[in-house]
Amino acid sequence: MTNTPKADSANKRARSVAVESKAAPNPSAAPEPSAALEPSAALESSAALESSVALGLWPLAGITTVGVMPKDVEETINAAIESGITTFDSAYSYGYEGESDRMIGRHLQSDRDRFRIIGKVGQRWTNRRQRIIDGSNAQLSADAEQTLKRMRIESLDLLMLHSPDPNVPLEESTIALCKLHQRGLCREIGVCNVDAKQLQQFSLIAEQASVPVGALQCPLNLLQRDSLTELLPTAETRNIRVHVFWTLMKGLFAGRIRRDHQFAAGDSRPNYEVYQGRTRERAHRIIDALHLLSHEAGLTVAQLSIGWALSQPGVEHALVGARRPEQVKEVAAARRLNADTLSRVDEIVRDAQGQA
Numbered sequence: 025m026t027n028t029p030k031a032d033s034a035n036k037r038a039r040s041v042a043v044e045s046k047a048a049p050n051p052s053a054a055p056e057p058s059a060a061l062e063p064s065a066a067l068e069s070s071a072a073l074e075s076s077v078a079l080g081l082w083p084l085a086g087i088t089t090v091g092v093m094p095k096d097v098e099e100t101i102n103a104a105i106e107s108g109i110t111t112f113d114s115a116y117s118y119g120y121e122g123e124s125d126r127m128i129g130r131h132l133q134s135d136r137d138r139f140r141i142i143g144k145v146g147q148r149w150t151n152r153r154q155r156i157i158d159g160s161n162a163q164l165s166a167d168a169e170q171t172l173k174r175m176r177i178e179s180l181d182l183l184m185l186h187s188p189d190p191n192v193p194l195e196e197s198t199i200a201l202c203k204l205h206q207r208g209l210c211r212e213i214g215v216c217n218v219d220a221k222q223l224q225q226f227s228l229i230a231e232q233a234s235v236p237v238g239a240l241q242c243p244l245n246l247l248q249r250d251s252l253t254e255l256l257p258t259a260e261t262r263n264i265r266v267h268v269f270w271t272l273m274k275g276l277f278a279g280r281i282r283r284d285h286q287f288a289a290g291d292s293r294p295n296y297e298v299y300q301g302r303t304r305e306r307a308h309r310i311i312d313a314l315h316l317l318s319h320e321a322g323l324t325v326a327q328l329s330i331g332w333a334l335s336q337p338g339v340e341h342a343l344v345g346a347r348r349p350e351q352v353k354e355v356a357a358a359r360r361l362n363a364d365t366l367s368r369v370d371e372i373v374r375d376a377q378g379q380a
């Protein structure tokens with residue numbers, strides 16, 4: 025994450041040829057996640073080792089993901105490390121009591137330099153478990169100090185404003201992050217959940233303070249692609265790397281949730297638009313077609329979905345959440361798609377939209 029933009033885009037070009045379609049030996053059987061872990065012959069060896077997937081720690085914090093146990097946390101993070109994931113995405117509000125910061129902190133004590141750690145500030149929970157957005161200078165500073173204490177490290181690789189606060193000018197929040205950078209609490213700053221105009225404002229203020237803006241975080245998946253129109257091009261113009269989340273739309277685009285799936289009580293997924301009505305049916309039509317493509321490409325549906333997002337201009341990382349080791353092993357093996365596979369995925373999405 026401390027790469028220069030030039031080195032970074034060279035890496036991206038090297039990795040862009042990463043995934044070649046392979047004919048599946050048995051077209052009636054979907055590829056096993058473990059099979060997809062074997063690097064393709066077309067992969068550069070360095071690209072094969074380091075994953076472009078960053079592990080998102082939200083599900084392991086257990087607020088909306090039901091039934092996560094401490095054993096799941098350790099096994100999933102260990103599996104991520106073994107699978108070549110080196111970037112971990114945490115936030116002050118992932119867990120009511122800072123759980124995600126603490127969970128990743130345990131892995132940083134002996135080998136800090138091996139990992140790139142993203143922290144986010146500006147959102148927290150009340151005693152009654154209501155989420156508060158607070159982008160004031162005092163709160164951002166307190167959140168960042170507390171994050172580092174929880175992780176037991178000196179500085180973050182990337183410190184992000186979790187979201188603009190409607191009651192605090194974005195300028196104030198940006199200056200607050202710049203001051204935290206100047207105090208040595210992070211190597212780069214970044215921002216999440218902004219529009220193109222806000223991103224522009226954030227990066228101009230940081231530039232005036234000579235503070236590097238590392239990345240933007242925004243949602244992107246096969247059915248939620250608004251960011252491609254204006255936000256990603258703005259990030260590219262400003263040399264800001266892009267980290268995308270919800271590439272699996274909370275598991276749906278991994279292809280294992282069926283049309284008749286019954287969600288457990290307390291599972292929040294049915295509240296999301298993609299899980300409802302015509303959008304849900306459109307998602308399933310896409311997933312059905314991805315299952316067919318997956319036989320031919322030798323990639324799982326999850327790897328095709330994440331690979332599509334990684335293949336969009338300027339995307340450095342897909343932030344993907346997981347709560348079990350086998351899930352993380354599968355997603356860590358996702359890579360950018362070659363041009364043919366990419367255009368076939370785009371065609372599948374277009375066809376599904378057309379049938380709506």
Ligand SMILES: NC(=O)c1ccc[n+]([C@@H]2O[C@H](COP(=O)([O-])OP(=O)(O)OC[C@H]3O[C@@H](n4cnc5c(N)ncnc54)[C@H](OP(=O)(O)O)[C@@H]3O)[C@@H](O)[C@H]2O)c1
Pocket residue numbers: 079080081082083089113114186216217241242268269270271272273274275276278280326343344345346347350351352354355
């Ligand atoms: N900056 C921001 O405002 C912001 C907002 C949202 C997210 N994020 C970041 O982005 C990350 C990703 O978002 P997310 O975790 O909410 O959603 P996600 O990555 O779209 O989906 C995660 C879920 O997908 C399922 N899954 C993962 N691998 C799978 C596999 N191989 N097979 C089947 N299912 C699989 C798991 O669900 P089940 O096992 O429960 O089915 C997991 O909890 C977050 O963890 C967070 O770090 C940032």
